[in-house]
Amino acid sequence: MVRNRVWKWVGFGLGGIAVLAVSALAVFYFASQAIIARHYESPASNLRAANDLAAAARGRHFATVFGCADCHRHNLQGGFIPDFGISSRNLTRLAAKFxxxxxxxxxxxGLRPEGTSVSEYMPSDSFQYVADSDMDDIVAYLRSLKPAGEDIAFPTYGFQARIALLKGDAHMDRFWFSWQKPAMDLGPRYARGRQLAMAACGECHMTALTGAPALVPPPRPPDLSLVASYQRADFIRLMRTGKAAGNRELPLMSAAARARFSHFTDPEIGALYDYLTARGRKLTGASR
Ligand code: HEC
Ligand code: HEC
Structure with missing residues (x-):
């Protein structure tokens, strides 16, 4: 008799624990889902890509220097990126739907067609500064590609990814929009260099070019005012070969330069150098 009663209470206890566990899982799921499925106001876009070869050729250039061809692979068919643990999408296939x-x-x-945020590994928070005409060219290039390769769906979030989102160790890309500020404006003479720097360097150095905040794990990109201490020839060498002043190989920057920035045109590197040194001198008060 007594034994039966004990088992009854054990049963109630276990049932209670199960109910608690299920509710905790539900709270966990809905809290993380609220971050993933949050809707943002979709801004109006007037973009209509030109349908000509010259635009597509320029777009191919920008797809390289802005890193689309790095993360989405040189053929833009997307693929798994081991450093991120997720896959980029097949842009040639997406062209049929987008x-x-x-x-x-x-x-x-940083918004999908239904208004939710892309993952933080797609650096739209920095691409918000891509010029209208450069964006036109990029889409003209995407439209010129033959659909090929496997379609890749947008990433889903497993248990660990959801924990990281809830703990604030990971974010959706829209989170970073509130951190990204425009870089110092030095007038029309420096406009192109400033805009290229925000769009191409802002992903790591922040669009204000002030360097990554402490919440980004090392190696941490510095404030780009240090370019003011670079000779023009040294800056060109960093962009073209990845070797920093003093012939240093850098853990991350060198690879980024070789994959992306070595494809900048001479005038683009010149515009970047002129703007970054002018900004650097202004900030450090130097008068070189
Ligand atoms: C640092 C890596 C990286 C770079 C650089 C990058 N992407 Fe992505 N992109 C990704 C990843 C990863 C995804 C998949 C994540 C997602 O959709 O949430 C993605 C998703 C996308 C999507 C799909 C968004 C959706 O609605 O699902 C488009 C379109 C896209 N990228 C275009 C581009 C273009 C164009 C460029 C260059 C201007 C570019 N990407 C540069 C990593 C990158
Ligand atoms: C993918 C991330 C990434 C991008 C994009 C990036 N950088 Fe860097 N950069 C870094 C990191 C990280 C460092 C710190 C050194 C290292 O760990 O590689 C760095 C260091 C530097 C340095 C310091 C070199 C030295 O003398 O120590 C300069 C200058 C620089 N970057 C310029 C640029 C410019 C200009 C752009 C845009 C055209 C750019 N970076 C884009 C990640 C990046």
Whole structure:
């Protein structure tokens, strides 16, 4: 008799624990889902890509220097990125589903067509500063590609990824929009260099070019005012070969330069150097 009663209470206890566990899981799921499925106001986009070869050729250039061809692979068919643990998408396949404006919203606003944020590994928070005409060219290039390779769906979030989102160790890309500020404006003479720096360097150095905040794990990109201490020839060498002043190989920057920035044109590197040194001198008060 007594034994039966004990088992009854053990049963109630276990049932209670099960109910608690299920409720905790439900709270965990809904809290993380609220971050993942949060809707953002979709901005109007007027982008309509030109349908000509010259635009597509320019777009191919920008897809290289802005790193689309790095993360989405040289053929833009996407693939698994081991450093991130997720896959980039097949842009040649996406072209059948995405309007020009969908592409614009994904790249410059970090929003999927239904209004949720892309993952933080797609650096739209920095691409928000890609110039209208450069964005036109990029979409013209995407439209010129033949659909090929496997379609890749957008990433889903497993248990650990959801824990990281809830703990604030990981974010959706829209989170970073509130951290990204425009870089110092030095007028029209420096406009192109400033805008290229925000769009191409802002992913790691922040669009204000002030360097990554402490919440980004090392190696930490510095404030780009240090370019003021670079000779022009040394800066060109860093962009073209990845070797920093003093012939140093850098843990991350060197590879980024070789994959992306070595493809900048001479005038683009010149514009970057002019702007970054002018900004650096202004900030450090130097008068070189
Ligand atoms: C640092 C790596 C990286 C770079 C650089 C990058 N992407 Fe992505 N991109 C990703 C990853 C990873 C995804 C998949 C994540 C997601 O969709 O949430 C993605 C997703 C996308 C999507 C799909 C968004 C959606 O609605 O699912 C488009 C479109 C896209 N990228 C275009 C571009 C273009 C164009 C460029 C260059 C201007 C570019 N990407 C540069 C990593 C990158
Ligand atoms: C993918 C991330 C990434 C991008 C994009 C990036 N950088 Fe860097 N950069 C770094 C990191 C990280 C460092 C610190 C050194 C290291 O660990 O590689 C760095 C260091 C530097 C340095 C210091 C070199 C020295 O003398 O020590 C300069 C200058 C620099 N970056 C310029 C640029 C410019 C200009 C751009 C844009 C055209 C750019 N970076 C884009 C990640 C990046």
């Amino acid at each position: 309007s020009d404006r969908d592409f614009d919203r994904a790249v410059r606003y």
